[in-house]
Amino acid sequence: MTDFPSLAEAEARDAADPLAGWRDRFTLPEGVIYLDGNSLGALPVATRALMHDAVDRQWGEGLIRSWNDADWIGAPRRIGDKIAALIGAAPGEVIACDSVTVNLYKLMGAILAARPGQGRTILTESGNFPTDLHVAAGIAAQHSLVLDACSREAIADRIGPDVALIVLTHVHYKTGERFDMAAIQALADAHGVPLIWDLSHSTGAVPLNLAADAARFAVGCGYKYLNGGPGAPAFLYVAAEALEFLGSPIQGWMGHAAPFAMTDDYAPAPGIERFLAGTPPMLSLLALEAGVDLMLEADRDALWTKSQALFDFLGQLMATRCPELQPITPARADLRGSHASFAHPNAWPINRALIDAGVIGDFRAPDVLRLGLTPLYLGFADIWHAVDRLATIMGEGRWQRSEYSAPTRVT
Amino acid sequence: MTDFPSLAEAEARDAADPLAGWRDRFTLPEGVIYLDGNSLGALPVATRALMHDAVDRQWGEGLIRSWNDADWIGAPRRIGDKIAALIGAAPGEVIACDSVTVNLYKLMGAILAARPGQGRTILTESGNFPTDLHVAAGIAAQHSLVLDACSREAIADRIGPDVALIVLTHVHYKTGERFDMAAIQALADAHGVPLIWDLSHSTGAVPLNLAADAARFAVGCGYKYLNGGPGAPAFLYVAAEALEFLGSPIQGWMGHAAPFAMTDDYAPAPGIERFLAGTPPMLSLLALEAGVDLMLEADRDALWTKSQALFDFLGQLMATRCPELQPITPARADLRGSHASFAHPNAWPINRALIDAGVIGDFRAPDVLRLGLTPLYLGFADIWHAVDRLATIMGEGRWQRSEYSAPTRVT
Structure with a gap:
């Protein structure tokens, strides 16, 4: 009778899923289907114990000694090297620190300072994640440059000698659209224009190989698909061959070649x-x-194979059961990330009603319901139930209830 | 027979100490006398439970909802308001975020951008904490200014129309010397030169009243006397009347007037x-x-009364039992912070030997043994035993052992 996959089919796919066991590595609350791991990743079971140890033993017992004994001092580089392995970078090319915002600022400032007088604009995409746009606008003003935020379609044509720097988000935070990294990078390289990739919605979500794609500069987020916890530090990537030419505009003591020599003069650390x-x-x-x-x-x-399967399964269900919500994420896997977005003029109250029904998705202004697909801890039955509840909300018009009418903060 | 206070006297003072009960609010390791709370504060008992809750319940159970339900989104301002109460500032004048380094950069950049062309130098103290010097050097170059790092004695004479900005650390990280905030601030104001105070070694350590002293700009550290944990976020203070003229050079989405409107254009939040x-x-x-x-x-x-008593007690003991170590911190309470430093050419191996003897102090290059006095969790007997062990190390020459000869990282 139905023209959409059954719950039994979803359960059969979960039973056959080679990644199904990974769900037990996360502590998800009972009765919640979590489709927002692209905004804040779930808590790994191992993290609980580790954090208790970090607080109770490393800080409480070790005190200042833990900077050496627990190698706190080496953590930014150690974690950077681990992230490097996830994104196709080499050890020594990635450092874990600060926020995406601050890292973007540092990297943009470093590149512009290294190439004074070259180019007139900073090129980015209109509708890019706000912090990318805001940081770029601020630093453009500081360097007497013009911010050129143009449509995705126009980006390629805009790359030329006028451009001082390009900043692009690899996977769009709202639509899920993905740039062809190798192609855009090659275009930027052909014009000799440096390009920073924001990998916030890519890292741990889609295949990344920065070395193969010849990407030289990137930043990325720790609290989404890396499951690093709320506001987890971000990362910054500079290809080895570019590093020696760059200095951070924020000259801090931890970036000094010898932080504990406590000298008045600044000398940048030789590495990342x-x-x-x-x-x-x-x-x-x-x-x-x-x-x-x-x-x-x-x-x-x-992971990526399963992400695609979850995406297709969700798309099939949504098209038949919630056709009022318009899919805006590219269907082609190589053109998107690991989340699926749907437009509806009432996306805000719909999302609130969905949360009350135990399905945590995300609203992104002005009209997008965003559903994150995290293959480590989501299964096909989760997707089935989520759409089932959404279909009920839409069918009953439940989102029109007054309790869902007043916007509050949504992160 | 002895010309120094006895252990019995120390114990008697502890018994009469109205703050003695506070020690139980901290989880200090057995057998350790911790004189480095000015570098990394000890773990409060309450923090253990709170962090377990933050990880297990707020993150693990609440997931993305905790940004609203646990008011994560309000935390920087909420904590800022609490810190304001500690430093004599008003609610809305302090925000908890980033590191001291990044906050210094933001504040220096904001002030210089608001007063273009005024002054030629950034004035600071030579031998200031390295990050203050490094950030100032970097931003001076970015704004075509000269960094003038002069001796403490010369500061007052240097303040004049040539100065674009002054950055001073209120309590010196190494010597413990304290500037007269009201006097220097008045001098800067008389010349119309903005002045940023670094309160890293002051906050929670010495009496502070920024409003009374007319201080308008400050940053400070969360992981020292505030016991905020390793690398705890820092804070930034701007007096209310100055705020409207300042914009952060790092224009991030969390500083936007409406972060979740997700607009392309940047508009700074009206407040801190x-x-x-x-x-x-x-x-x-x-x-x-x-x-x-x-x-x-x-x-x-x-707290400050006890800090002074601990300092005097330590000084008395050191003068008689460890005269080889030269006190370099001002004896007068209003001229110093809450740590006591001693110079010795072999301060490095002496500190290592002291740590092995269960007394955690701190070495600061090139020749300083630094002992932090944190009245919340230190008593007079602690000081007595610490000096007793140090006297033994000095008397036996134990610091000359080969195991203490090779410098390693010291934080």
């Missing part, structure tokens, strides 16, 4: 550590490490 | 939130809050 600024927030950094360790353990090809 | 950059490292931020809460509960006059 030069992009460190202040003392890193160690508890948050250690939680990030646990998330990265878990991701390193997973078979990333299998 | 404009100095936020990226998503804050929430686990580290919540640990900081627990430390700040504890400090708010304490009687700060009593």
Whole structure:
């Protein structure tokens, strides 16, 4: 009778899923279907114990000694090296520190300072993630450049000698659209224009090979698919051959060649550590490490295969059961990330009603319902139930209830 | 027979100490005398439970909902308001975020951008904490200014129309010397030169009243006397009347007037939130809050009174039992912070030997043994035993053992 996959079919697919066991590595609340791991990743079981240890033993017992004994001092580089392995970079090319915002600022400032007078604009995509646009606007003004935020379609044509720097988000936070990294990078290289990739919605989500794609500069987020915890530190990537030409505009003591020599004069660390600024927030950094360790353990090809299967399964269900919601994420796997977005003029109250029904998705202004597909801890039955509940909300018009009418903060 | 206070006297003072009960609010390791709370504060008992809750319940159970339900989103301002109460600032004048380094950069950049062309130099103290010097050097170059790092004695004479900005650390990280905030601030104001105070070694350590001293700009550290945990986020203070003229050079989405409107255009938040950059490292931020809460509960006059008593007691013991170590911290209480430093050409191996003897102090290059006096969890008997062990090390020449000869990293 139905023209959409049955729950039994979903359960059969879960039973056959080689990644199904991974769900037990996360502590998800009872009765919740979590489709927002692209905004804040779930808590790994191992992280709980590690954080208790970090607080109770490393800080409480070890005190200041843990900077050496627990190698806190090495954490930004150690975790950076682990992230490097996830994104196709080499050890020494990635450092875990600060936020995406601050890392973008440091990297943009470093590149612009290294190439004074070259180009007139900073090129980015209109509708890019706000922090990318805001940081770019601020630094453009500081360097007497013009911010050129144009449509995705126009980007390629805009790349030319006028451009001082390009900043692109690899997977779009709202639509899920993915740039062809190798193609755009080659175009930028052909014009000799440096290009920074924001990998916030890519890392741990889609296949990444920065070396193969010849990407030289990137930043990325720790609290989404890396499951690093709320506001986890971010990362910054500079290809080895570019590093020596760059210095951070924020010259902090942790980026000094010899931080504990305590000299008045600044000398940047020879390696990627030069992009460190202040003392890193160690508890948050250690939680990030646990998330990265878990991701390193997973078979990333299998993850991406499952992400595609979940996406297609969701699309099939949505098209038949919730046709009022318009899919805006590209259907072709190589053109998107690991989340699926749907437009509806009432996306805000729909999302609120969905949360009350035990399905945590995400709203993104002005009209997008965003559903994150995290293959490590989501199954096909989860997707089935989520759409089933959404179909009920839509069918009953439940989102029109007054309790869902007043916008509040949504993260 | 002895010309120094006896252990019995120390114990008697502990028994009469109105703050003695506070020690039980901290989890200190057995057998360790911790004289490095000025570098990394001890773990409050309450923080353990709070962090377990933050990880297990707020993150693990609440997931993305905790940004609203646990008011993560309000944490930087909420904690800022609490810190404001500790430093004589008003609610809305302080924000908890990033590191001291990044906050210094943001504040220096904001002030210089607001007063273009005024002054030629950035004035600071030579031998200031390295990150202050490094950030100042970097931003001076970016703004075509000269960094003038002069001796403490010369500072006052240097303040004049040539100075674009002054950056001073209120209590010196190494010597413990304290500037007269009101006097220097008045001098800067008389010349119309903005002045940023680094309160890293002051906050929670010495009496502070920024409003009374007319201080308008400050940054400070969360992981020292505030007991906020390793690398805890820092804070940034701007007096209310100065805020509207300042914009952060790092224009991040969390500093936007409406972060979740997700607009392309940047509009700074009306309040101190404009100095936020990226998503804050929430686990580290919540640990900081627990430390700040504890400090708010304490009687700060009593803390400073006890700090002075501990300092004098230590000085008396050191002068008689370890005369080889030269005190370099001013004896007068109003001229110093809450740590006591001693110079010795072999301070490095002496500190290592002291750590092995169960007394954790700190070495600061090139020749300083630094002992932090944290009245919340240190008593007179602790000081007595610490000096007793140090006297033994000095008397036996134990620091000359080969195991103490090779410098390693010391934080």
